[in-house]
């Protein structure tokens with residue numbers, strides 16, 4: 001049976017998953033449960049080709065109809081360019097309909113390849129690189145042990161863009177906590193303005209249970225933000241982003257409270273800011289009612305105007321008051337628990 005890794009971006013839901021490495025070579029980011037406890041390894045070309053053969057056998061005559069593939073796991077660019085080109089060529093020979101081929105990569109790893117290598121990868125068929133920026137602030141990045149600097153992100157990101165490969169950057173509102181919120185928002189916007197990626201994907205921070213960040217929160221060195229504060233942070237970030245030809249995505253991740261804030265920066269920035277302002281203009285009771293309902297059933301997106309329904313707000317408010325009576329920050333703690341349910345589980349218990 002061919003191997004598959006634990007995660008892929010939501011936009012690769014219908015892609016063929018080809019595992020070229022296992023897990024994450026860095027694996028130290030304090031906010032990321034995806035590969036904790038799992039050891040990184042590169043797979044041999046023979047193993048990968050054997051997997052591709054098995055998948056081709058499984059799909060049989062339907063293999064030609066497959067248009068999209070994703071190379072797993074967390075940092076495929078750690079492989080040599082020649083090996084990647086060999087694998088991509090083999091994959092396209094066995095699945096001749098593939099015209100979209102994407103992968104994850106770490107920013108630090110992206111700096112190790114020159115522009116000519118990215119051009120070779122593009123010519124071979126690599127169409128998009130997904131990478132986790134999380135923050136443009138060096139202070140935030142250091143605190144969460146990201147292992148990449150803003151300089152790495154600009155260097156790698158600009159090379160990918162110059163080669164013509166599409167670039168998707170992931171950012172994480174809330175990651176700086178309350179004390180670094182402002183610098184996190186402004187410096188993330190500045191870095192994105194410098195790179196001009198094709199896609200900016202918002203991944204609202206949720207506190208992973210049993211993680212080092214949970215310990216930091218318990219001892220007070222990290223103060224988690226409420227949903228209301230994170231919406232204000234996203235507004236500051238968005239206001240500081242230039243009208244570049246990039247798509248700002250909230251719709252593809254259910255931990256984003258306002259998934260409807262989604263559109264092109266060069267065409268829909270004002271409309272997105274207006275939607276954020278609609279939420280920020282609600283009363284505290286209305287905001288909390290919206291948060292409670294949205295976090296309780298995150299896959300059903302409600303318009304902000306829903307909380308104008310007085311009956312529904314009254315009902316939610318009773319529940320909120322009960323939660324608040326349950327101890328200090330009772331409502332916020334409950335919301336954090338609901339959000340943590342949506343995180344990927346670590347593959348093993350140890351971080």
Ligand code: SF4
Nearest residue numbers: 024027028029032074
């Ligand atoms: S965020 Fe990315 S680089 Fe960091 S541990 Fe997770 S997979 Fe690895």
